[in-house]
Amino acid sequence: MSAIPxxxxxxxxxxxxxxxxxxxxxxxxxxxxxxxxxxxRKEGLADIAALISKLRQPGxxxxxxxxxxxMTTNESLFFRDKTPFEHFEKVIVPSLLPSRPQKxxxxxxxxxxxxxxxxxxxxxxxxxxAQFPGLSLDILGTxxxxxxxxRAQAGIYSQFEVQRGxxxxxxxxxxxxxxxNWRLKENIRQQVKYKxxxxxxxxxxxxxxxxxxxxxxxxxxDRDTKADIITRIAKILPxxxxxxxGAAETVVGLTVPFQPHPTAKGLYVKxxxxxLTPPAKVAAG
Amino acid sequence: MKHCLVVDDSxxxxxxxxxxxxxxxxDISEAExxxxxxxxxxxxxxxxxxxxxxxxxxxxxxxxRALRKEAGGEHPIVVFCTTENDMDRISEAxxxxxxxxxxxxxxxxxxxxKFTEAGLV
Ligand SMILES: C[S@@+](CC[C@H](N)C(=O)[O-])C[C@H]1O[C@@H](n2cnc3c(N)ncnc32)[C@H](O)[C@@H]1O
Numbered sequence: 343m344s345a346i347p348x349x350x351x352x353x354x355x356x357x358x359x360x361x362x363x364x365x366x367x368x369x370x371x372x373x374x375x376x377x378x379x380x381x382x383r384k385e386g387l388a389d390i391a392a393l394i395s396k397l398r399q400p401g402x403x404x405x406x407x408x409x410x411x412x413m414t415t416n417e418s419l420f421f422r423d424k425t426p427f428e429h430f431e432k433v434i435v436p437s438l439l440p441s442r443p444q445k446x447x448x449x450x451x452x453x454x455x456x457x458x459x460x461x462x463x464x465x466x467x468x469x470x471x472a473q474f475p476g477l478s479l480d481i482l483g484t485x486x487x488x489x490x491x492x493r494a495q496a497g498i499y500s501q502f503e504v505q506r507g508x509x510x511x512x513x514x515x516x517x518x519x520x521x522x523n524w525r526l527k528e529n530i531r532q533q534v535k536y537k538x539x540x541x542x543x544x545x546x547x548x549x550x551x552x553x554x555x556x557x558x559x560x561x562x563x564d565r566d567t568k569a570d571i572i573t574r575i576a577k578i579l580p581x582x583x584x585x586x587x588g589a590a591e592t593v594v595g596l597t598v599p600f601q602p603h604p605t606a607k608g609l610y611v612k613x614x615x616x617x618l619t620p621p622a623k624v625a626a627g
Numbered sequence: 628m629k630h631c632l633v634v635d636d637s638x639x640x641x642x643x644x645x646x647x648x649x650x651x652x653x654d655i656s657e658a659e660x661x662x663x664x665x666x667x668x669x670x671x672x673x674x675x676x677x678x679x680x681x682x683x684x685x686x687x688x689x690x691x692r693a694l695r696k697e698a699g700g701e702h703p704i705v706v707f708c709t710t711e712n713d714m715d716r717i718s719e720a721x722x723x724x725x726x727x728x729x730x731x732x733x734x735x736x737x738x739x740x741k742f743t744e745a746g747l748v
Contacts, residue, residue, distance in 0.1 A: 501712065501730050505737045509744050510728040514721065519714050 418455040420507035453559035454483030457494030484539035497526035558588035572598040585610040635679040661685025680709035
């Protein structure tokens with residue numbers, strides 16, 4: 343394998359951990375080569391070692407950001423795992439609407455990548471519009487990586503991307519063909535707002551949400567980072583709010599104020615307020 | 628085991644599709660154009676049909692229209708698999724009774740995703 347001196351590897355993994363939460367284990371060394379060599383070349387540098395030594399110099403903020411972005415895994419697909427979108431329409435929306443007189447739900451896709459996840463929510467509800475008259479979804483998609491946010495905003499997908507998870511009827515109904523690519527129609531695109539946002543930062547600027555999708559991003563972080571992010575998400579969700587994690591993720595085993603939904607897999611609800619507060623001391627007399 | 632008829636004039640494509648679909652536990656038979664496929668369906672209706680568009684003798688769309696008029700011809704789940712990738716063509720296929728639509732080139736992931744979409748996997 344490539345020879346990255348161990349102190350260089352340590353420097354790089356610290357940088358990534360601090361900037362994005364990513365835990366870079368030695369078995370991911372091959373990713374370092376393939377993801378960072380293009381950046382090194384663009385900088386006119388011979389190899390990864392030269393890139394890292396440039397990263398160590400003061401004033402390398404832009405380069406650090408480029409390296410952090412390049413190390414993110416942005417894989418996504420329409421209706422990934424299917425059930426979260428079924429749960430959204432069958433469990434989440436019906437349970438929240440009665441207590442939302444404005445019929446307005448705020449949803450946050452916390453690692454939206456190229457937009458398939460938030461757009462799948464829009465498409466799910468577009469298909470069910472008749473069932474939920476007056477419902478308005480206010481969806482925010484965020485990601486740490488500027489390039490994927492730009493792609494999400496454009497709503498343009500390759501032939502390959504529209505063939506994984508997206509039923510053909512939806513392609514015909516909601517997309518137009520642009521050259522070799524497929525673009526979501528304006529009325530769908532405009533239902534999602536996008537913003538560059540790092541999950542390690544304070545969430546308070548984002549406001550309150552009813553539902554948070556935080557899927558397939560925590561897997562890259564260590565336990566403490568996961569628990570910290572989930573705990574902070576709890577603070578921007580009301581008592582009846584929902585958290586949705588990826589198929590390979592769970593709150594089980596983490597000390598966080600959520601518990602699995604009793605029936606809907608992948609859905610998490612706030613742990614009963616009672617379970618959180620320490621048992622009250624019985625005041626004598 | 629579900630039976631899938633693979634209809635394509637290219638032997639190579641039929642072979643690739645057969646391999647992928649066999650891995651998905653389908654029983655496969657092949658036809659090299661629409662006419663042969665229609666004869667095969669009259670013998671025994673498959674559960675699924677993977678269908679090319681442009682073929683000699685009888686095209687995929689002609690085959691599909693004929694199939695849907697046959698006794699039992701409404702049953703097979705038909706998945707087009709073609710280089711035709713214009714919106715008009717896709718709409719035409721859907722109104723002729725196609726259940727799903729794959730734009731070539733395809734790979735294992737796409738076949739699996741589309742067959743799942745069509746309720747076959
Ligand atoms: C595998 S994608 C998940 C996309 C989508 N949620 C899904 O499940 O298909 C993970 C995304 O998390 C983003 N990400 C990684 N670290 C992040 C951080 N600290 N803050 C915000 N987003 C981050 C990456 O840029 C990447 O686009």
